[in-house]
Amino acid sequence: MIAPPPQDPSASSTRPSPIPATAGVGLRHPHMSAFADGTAKAAWIEIHSENFFAPGGPRMAQLDQVRKNYPISCHGVGLSLGTAEGVDEDHLKTLRGLVDRIDPILVSEHLSFSVVDGIYVNDLLPLPYTEEALEVVARNVDQTQDALGRQILMENPSSYLTFTDSTLSEWNFLSALVERTGCGLLLDVNNIYVSAQNNDMDAAAYLDGIPGDAVQEIHLAGHTISGADEDRLLIDTHGDVVSDAVWALYEKTLNKIGPRPTLIEWDTDIPELDKLLDEAGKARSRLDAISSSEGSIRVA
Amino acid sequence: MLHELQRNFASVALKNITAPLLPNIEDVAGGKERRLGVYHANTINSLIEVLASAYPVTQRIVGERFFNALAKSFIESNPPQQPTLFRYGDALGDFLDGFAPAQGVPYLTDTAKLEWARINAYFAEDYEPLDPQKLAEIDPEKVGDVCFKVAPTLHLIESAYPVFQIWAVNQPNCDDVPKIDLTCAEQGLVSRRANEVFQHVVTPGAFTWLKTLSDGQPLGAATNDAMGLDRNFDLQNTLRQHLAGGTFTTIHI
Amino acid sequence: MSNVKLNTLTLAAAVAGAVSMAAMTIPSTASAAGKEKCYGVAKAGENGCANAAGTHSCAGQSTVAFDNGEWKLVAEGSCVEMGGDLKPSEGVNEAAAMKAG
Numbered sequence: 121m122i123a124p125p126p127q128d129p130s131a132s133s134t135r136p137s138p139i140p141a142t143a144g145v146g147l148r149h150p151h152m153s154a155f156a157d158g159t160a161k162a163a164w165i166e167i168h169s170e171n172f173f174a175p176g177g178p179r180m181a182q183l184d185q186v187r188k189n190y191p192i193s194c195h196g197v198g199l200s201l202g203t204a205e206g207v208d209e210d211h212l213k214t215l216r217g218l219v220d221r222i223d224p225i226l227v228s229e230h231l232s233f234s235v236v237d238g239i240y241v242n243d244l245l246p247l248p249y250t251e252e253a254l255e256v257v258a259r260n261v262d263q264t265q266d267a268l269g270r271q272i273l274m275e276n277p278s279s280y281l282t283f284t285d286s287t288l289s290e291w292n293f294l295s296a297l298v299e300r301t302g303c304g305l306l307l308d309v310n311n312i313y314v315s316a317q318n319n320d321m322d323a324a325a326y327l328d329g330i331p332g333d334a335v336q337e338i339h340l341a342g343h344t345i346s347g348a349d350e351d352r353l354l355i356d357t358h359g360d361v362v363s364d365a366v367w368a369l370y371e372k373t374l375n376k377i378g379p380r381p382t383l384i385e386w387d388t389d390i391p392e393l394d395k396l397l398d399e400a401g402k403a404r405s406r407l408d409a410i411s412s413s414e415g416s417i418r419v420a
Numbered sequence: 421m422l423h424e425l426q427r428n429f430a431s432v433a434l435k436n437i438t439a440p441l442l443p444n445i446e447d448v449a450g451g452k453e454r455r456l457g458v459y460h461a462n463t464i465n466s467l468i469e470v471l472a473s474a475y476p477v478t479q480r481i482v483g484e485r486f487f488n489a490l491a492k493s494f495i496e497s498n499p500p501q502q503p504t505l506f507r508y509g510d511a512l513g514d515f516l517d518g519f520a521p522a523q524g525v526p527y528l529t530d531t532a533k534l535e536w537a538r539i540n541a542y543f544a545e546d547y548e549p550l551d552p553q554k555l556a557e558i559d560p561e562k563v564g565d566v567c568f569k570v571a572p573t574l575h576l577i578e579s580a581y582p583v584f585q586i587w588a589v590n591q592p593n594c595d596d597v598p599k600i601d602l603t604c605a606e607q608g609l610v611s612r613r614a615n616e617v618f619q620h621v622v623t624p625g626a627f628t629w630l631k632t633l634s635d636g637q638p639l640g641a642a643t644n645d646a647m648g649l650d651r652n653f654d655l656q657n658t659l660r661q662h663l664a665g666g667t668f669t670t671i672h673i
Numbered sequence: 674m675s676n677v678k679l680n681t682l683t684l685a686a687a688v689a690g691a692v693s694m695a696a697m698t699i700p701s702t703a704s705a706a707g708k709e710k711c712y713g714v715a716k717a718g719e720n721g722c723a724n725a726a727g728t729h730s731c732a733g734q735s736t737v738a739f740d741n742g743e744w745k746l747v748a749e750g751s752c753v754e755m756g757g758d759l760k761p762s763e764g765v766n767e768a769a770a771m772k773a774g
Contacts, residue, residue, distance in 0.1 A: 170503055170504050170505065171505075171506065173504045173506075174506065174543040174544075175543075175544070175545035175546075176543075176544060176545035176546035176547075176572075177542050177543045177544060177545075177546065177612065177615070178542065178615035179542075179543070181546075181615060197503070198503025198504065199503075200503070202426075203426065204422040204423035204426055205423070208502075208503075211502070211503060211504075214504075233426055234503065235503070236423075236426045236427050236429075236430035237427065237430075238501060239430060239434070239499045239500065239501065240499070240500040240501065240502055240503045241430045241433045241434060241463055241499070241500075242462075242463055242466050242467050242470070242500060242503075242505065243433055243459055243462050243463045243466070245426070245429055245430070245433060245459060246429075247422075248422070248425065248444070250421075250422070252421055252422050253422055256422060280455045280456075280458045280459065281445050281446065281448065281452065281455040281456070282445070282446045283425075283444050283445060283446065284444045284445065284446055285444050318455075319446075319448075347450070347454075350449035350450040351450045351454060352450075353450075353454070353455070353458065355458065
């Protein structure tokens with residue numbers, strides 16, 4: 121399979137500067153006006169692409185305003201790149217329109233499926249990590265990158281179960297996907313933690329196993345612990361501050377792969393903007409710490 | 421193989437049909453059912469939330485518990501056919517029409533349709549309102565033959581119930597729901613001018629006039645229809661209001 | 674014939690009148706805008722990637738047994754007050770069991 125061509129340097133000079141390795145936040149409905157008028161102090165923001173698929177109207181007008189004030193990353197939740205049915209061409213076309221409209225710094229999607237027999241199951245459903253699934257996802261990612269004319273990042277899912285027929289670990293699956301398609305990775309550290317806890321997966325092996333150079337963005341979010349003892353499950357609610365354990369795993373990740381643009385996602389029980397930006401601040405201080413220590417190593 | 425698994429998994433997520441469908445899930449302490457239940461609960465809860473966001477008035481009318489139950493029933497028979505969720509739920513009004521538990525609230529269908537019209541108006545494409553001067557350029561002899569293209573945001577709503585009043589008294593800032601005469605039929609429109617979604621009732625004559633025009637009939641025919649229904653139909657004033665309100669985008673003969 | 678002519682004239686006069694007045698009218702959405710602020714625009718459904726399973730009191734799991742003949746679900750919202758002009762026996766106010774399933 122063919123990797124997307126490297127970006128034409130003359131074209132990239134008209135693009136917004138790439139996201140520096142700093143902290144951003146997900147743009148959510150209650151905070152829209154603070155971003156539209158530019159008063160929110162955030163280095164960059166991320167939208168859920170499908171929420172901006174309208175042909176017109178106030179939401180799109182607001183997005184144009186937001187775009188004037190912040191670099192934007194487009195995070196898709198509806199392409200269903202794991203679906204055995206192939207990618208919906210209309211959906212791709214609309215996404216292309218959005219990408220052309222706001223010229224995002226990054227475009228990402230999930231390693232999961234949602235569409236079956238034309239029905240959209242509103243969840244990021246897990247894939248078995250098999251050669252067949254790898255072929256399906258690689259084909260869909262290729263098609264998406266071709267249609268958008270740019271690289272996309274694939275995000276690791278949070279999961280509540282695993283399949284007996286998986287032949288690859290999640291990190292090996294992602295590594296192979298990167299190799300076959302030239303896609304990048306969006307590493308969700310909270311998802312690694314949630315899946316590791318739920319499925320007895322080794323988070324350290326995960327960090328060792330993924331190609332660090334392919335990681336262009338990191339996600340952090342809060343999760344919810346549901347049940348106790350053998351019923352204990354971590355649910356990926358994005359409804360709280362980032363847990364201490366996830367901060368620790370984040371620090372390990374930065375130590376391993378270096379600083380990366382990091383996004384705080386908060387989707388349920390959405391707090392006041394200040395509280396959300398505080399979380400971003402916590403990520404930023406860790407990024408700053410790792411950047412300065414890297415710098416001093418280089419100097420030394 | 422993969423397709424079959426995905427079909428089965430989707431059935432689990434949407435309908436909670438479990439055990440025999442997915443034999444290839446790793447055994448875990450606490451049981452597979454609980455794990456699959458997380459996907460089912462997320463799928464249904466998130467879609468209920470989507471519908472509640474689109475239909476706050478409908479929800480307020482029947483209460484949260486009833487709404488959750490009717491939403492679940494709707495989701496089972498009308499799962500999303502595409503991933504853009506601000507478009508999901510358009511069929512709820514028609515669904516309520518045949519939903520026996522809601523028969524005691526006969527105005528629910530029309531209320532839901534009014535709510536959906538607002539969503540549609542909100543997300544519809546932007547448009548340029550008709551420049552009234554274009555009408556002035558028409559040969560007066562041919563004015564009756566002029567056809568109007570209506571704004572993509574325009575929705576005409578007709579109900580045997582006072583849906584516009586019902587909607588208004590069920591806003592979050594309206595704590596005392598006054599008694600309203602439910603035998604009073606209402607006709608009106610929903611649209612969007614720039615970024616503002618608005619709605620208002622219109623007279624029966626004006627409604628007929630708008631309906632005929634939006635069906636592509638010329639001004640003469642529309643005016644005749646309106647006057648046939650309401651002898652006092654005031655064309656000049658009605659047209660002025662709709663020119664100012666951005667109801668039309670272009671004209672042709 | 675003269676009737677048609679009269680209609681055309683009336684129509685033309687009304688249109689001319691409307692156009693000249695529309696030109697003077699400063700399109701005002703003030704009243705609509707005011708209302709909009711009060712009411713707010715419906716949020717509409719949104720796409721997201723968080724898991725809602727842990728955040729609700731099992732909204733989706735409080736099953737009402739519609740299919741077991743429990744047709745008369747009690748609506749508990751504002752319809753109870755608004756329904757004053759309807760016959761209460763239509764089911765709205767009629768207590769019926771809603772079973773959690």
